[in-house]
Amino acid sequence: MNADHTYFAITINPHHSSNELSVLFSGDGKPVPLHKMGPAVHDYYLIHTVQAGEGIFEMNNRSYPCKTGDTFFIFPGELFNYVADAHQPWHYTWVAFTGRAAGMMLSQIGVTPENAVISGCSPRVLRHHYRHIRSSFQQSTFPVMEDMEAAGWLRLLIRELGRSNTHQITAKPVTETDIERQIGQAIRYLELQYTQTVSIEELAHKLGYHRTYLCKMFKQYTGFAPMQYLFKIRMERAKQLLETSMTIDQVASSVGFNDALYFSKQFRKWTGTAPSVYRKEQKS
Structure with missing residues (x-):
């Protein structure tokens, strides 16, 4: 004791x-x-x-x-x-x-x-x-x-x-509106779920907004439609992965594309360069 x-x-x-x-x-x-x-x-x-x-x-x-x-x-x-x-x-x-x-x-x-x-x-x-x-x-x-x-x-x-x-507990600024908070949640969702099949209808339902209204407000605050923003996330992540030893197939799968050929086409559309060429350029 x-x-x-x-x-x-x-x-x-x-x-x-x-x-x-x-x-x-x-x-x-x-x-x-x-x-x-x-x-x-x-x-x-x-x-x-x-x-x-x-x-x-x-x-x-x-x-x-x-x-x-x-x-x-x-x-x-x-x-x-x-x-x-x-x-x-x-x-x-x-x-x-x-x-x-x-x-x-x-x-x-x-x-x-x-x-x-x-x-x-x-x-x-x-x-x-x-x-x-x-x-x-x-x-x-x-x-x-x-x-x-x-x-x-x-x-x-x-x-x-x-x-x-x-x-x-410090609250968020009172100047932040409900839709701003919801757009922030939508961005966070896309940043975490970009490897999965993403449905804008499902996202809108989760946030309690009509799909058309969510898309309109999302573009107003980010400059991108939700699917464009998702595409941007995937392509920027693909750039990072192409600097590793992963195969093109593995990179494609890691950023939400089941078809490596379709991924290559989309990557070239985004960057102007095929994934294999982009990789060589980063190593040179």
Whole structure:
């Protein structure tokens, strides 16, 4: 038993990872009254969720009184301290993590060193995610797999916290209209599905617009009709692939053409050069 806690449990990730998101350790504890941490600095991110009780968290010259349902965030390199209440000391769960994507993910849900607390979360729901993070390190002889599983549950935890912090999440500019957002979605769809058979009717149905209206607005915002834009994506990607060792057949298939001869004809129409000639020119 930790002398500063009436209850204390912690699990540590046995696998050192440099992934975009990796849990270091996770725990659950009930500190004694006035138990204090800091002033200190960590070299990792640390999230605490208050399951019950109260306390004070301080970071970046701000003081946050925290109670049941509040979650506070410690950032690498930021001086912090926190102390349990004298009469109703908090019970909290926590998770420490690192990774290239960590700061970006917290920023996306509106959490920064200047706004480091989210309120109004369901302790029960978050406790479920914390429990799964900890149990990830207790069930197999393959630490790499445990690391992956814990990172997955951490993502779900961050997602759940984001749901309670929508007022802090940066919204798209108010000047962006519904049709602009929908055209952006259409472009994204074409950029991801260009290898497949694409139906403009189906795309229009997904976005909730009539085919004619979607085509008109798409051309207004991009300068291309949807199928022209799709063709452009395919040809530009084909140019990239022709600089590799892939065969013409393989390139054609990779950009959505089942017939290599038809692909060659379309590529020549787009570039003025046959694929084989284009390849030789790039190598010369």
